[in-house]
Amino acid sequence: MTITNTGAAAVNGWTVKFSFPGDQQITSAWIGTATRSGKAVTATNAPYDAAIPAGGSTSLGFHGTFTSSDAAPTAFTLNGAACT
Incomplete structure (x- = not known):
């Protein structure tokens, strides 16, 4: 995922939040958590990032991973503000 500061x-310090609409699970991450x-x-x-x-x-x-539904998330926030 690319996070662009417009x-x-x-x-300085970022948190991105979103919801998976399907049954996806995160198994590992890099360049953050x-x-x-x-x-x-x-x-x-x-x-460092x-x-x-x-x-x-x-x-x-x-x-x-997912079992039956890999639908893409549709809404994201960056530090609490809605992303466009």
Whole structure:
């Protein structure tokens, strides 16, 4: 997943939240952490990847599994603000 800062100020420390609509499970993550509780997923920065400059971006990767539904999430937030 790519996180792009479209704002005018740097982001220092980030948390992305979204919900899996299917039965996906996270098995591992890199360049940060990704955890799931119920359908809710919380992804946070690694210590070395906390800053996203204005107009810049960073990435978070994770592996997952699913049994019957791999539907894509439709709504994301970055530090509590809705993403576009």
